[in-house]
Amino acid sequence: MEWLKTHRGDVLLIAALLVLAGALALFLRLGRHSGGYVSVSVRGEVVAELPLDQDASLPIETEGGHNLLIVAGGAARMESADCPDLLCVKMGPVRWAGESIVCLPHGVVVTVEDGPDGGFDAASR
Amino acid sequence: MNAKRIARFGLLVALALALSYAESLLPSPGVPGVKLGLPNLVVVFALYRLGTADAWALSLVRAALASVLFGSGVSLAYSLAGAALSLLVMCLLKQSGKFSETGVSVAGGVAHNGGQIIVAALLLETTRLAWYLPVLCLSGTVAGVLIGVVSALLVKRVPEFKS
Structure with missing residues (x-):
């Protein structure tokens, strides 16, 4: 196929990026676990911490x-x-450790x- | 710079700005940074038809003006970082000679998103933005393909702008 010959680099690049996106998603997904609390910061400074098991x-x-x-x-x-x-509103809810909502x-x-009992144990269960 | 070149350059900046504005009217899908990158049509066109120097000037002027006109206070840093990293990668890929406009545009789209994530991580002093990387990598690739295919047609068919 003529088109494939002239666009070989493009196809390889697109395939590589799709694989990269999939690998990143899989990596983050496998490592995810429920969080214990949310940390709220404004311009890098933590202003509040709220436990996720209490509605607030x-x-x-x-x-x-x-x-x-x-x-x-x-x-x-x-x-x-x-x-x-x-x-930030459209991002929807977050619940997994490491997830974040950003209002730029x-x-x-x-x-x-x-949480206090999170970390490695929760991740490897 | 002669008068003709200045006029062409101004025209392309205006076109890129209009596309920035058009894009700001589109509804956002809910993840920051996911967008088509319409102004990149003009940047890729300029890169192939006017050369590297003009493409750089166009891209940076476009990014600065768009963030002042359509963005909020902090958007200048994001805008410039995305534009600069994107164009740097596009120049390198174009010079390698292994890619067409589509491949160049795809790499530019992903690099644009990457540049913005890096600046956001620096400004907000958090490394937790990694969660956005997969979706931004995917969206940058898809948007890059669309923009690249159209750019390739423009580079081939627009009759004027031979420098």
Whole structure:
């Protein structure tokens, strides 16, 4: 096939990137485990830590505006925000250790952390 | 730079900016950084038809203007980092001679997303953004294929802009 000859490099590159994406996803998926609590930071500074097994709501005030974080049913989600793109709200809930919700305009990062009994044992069960 | 070249350059910057704006109107799929990369049509075109120097100027001017006009305060760093890493990789791949516009565009799309993740990780002082890598790698590849196929047609068929 003529087209395949002239585009051999392209096809190999695309295949390599698809394999890379799949391998990364598999790696993250295999290593995932439920988190113990969420850590909320504004511009790199931790402002709050909430356990995931207790339902709660946390208003986050930043220089850029405010966000409302809800913890319910073992997962945390950004309920509302006044940032322009609302990507943090659209990201949906997070529950696995290492997952995060990021609101770039406000510099807010919500990260799921290992619980006290999490870490290696929880990951290898 | 003669007048004709300046006029062409301005036209392409305007076109890339218009595409940036058009893209900002599209609904976001919910993961930051997942997008088509419409302005990259113009950057790939410029890279092949005007040369490396003009493509760099176009891409950086486009990124800076777009983030000032359509972005929020911190978006300048993301925008420039994505544009610069993307174009660097595209230049290298083009010079290797092993790839067509499609391959170059695919690598550019993935590199753009990679550059933005790196800046986000630095600015937010977190390494936990690794969770976005698989989906951004996939979306960069798919968007790169679409943009690359159209760019290849443009490079082949647009009659003007021979420098």
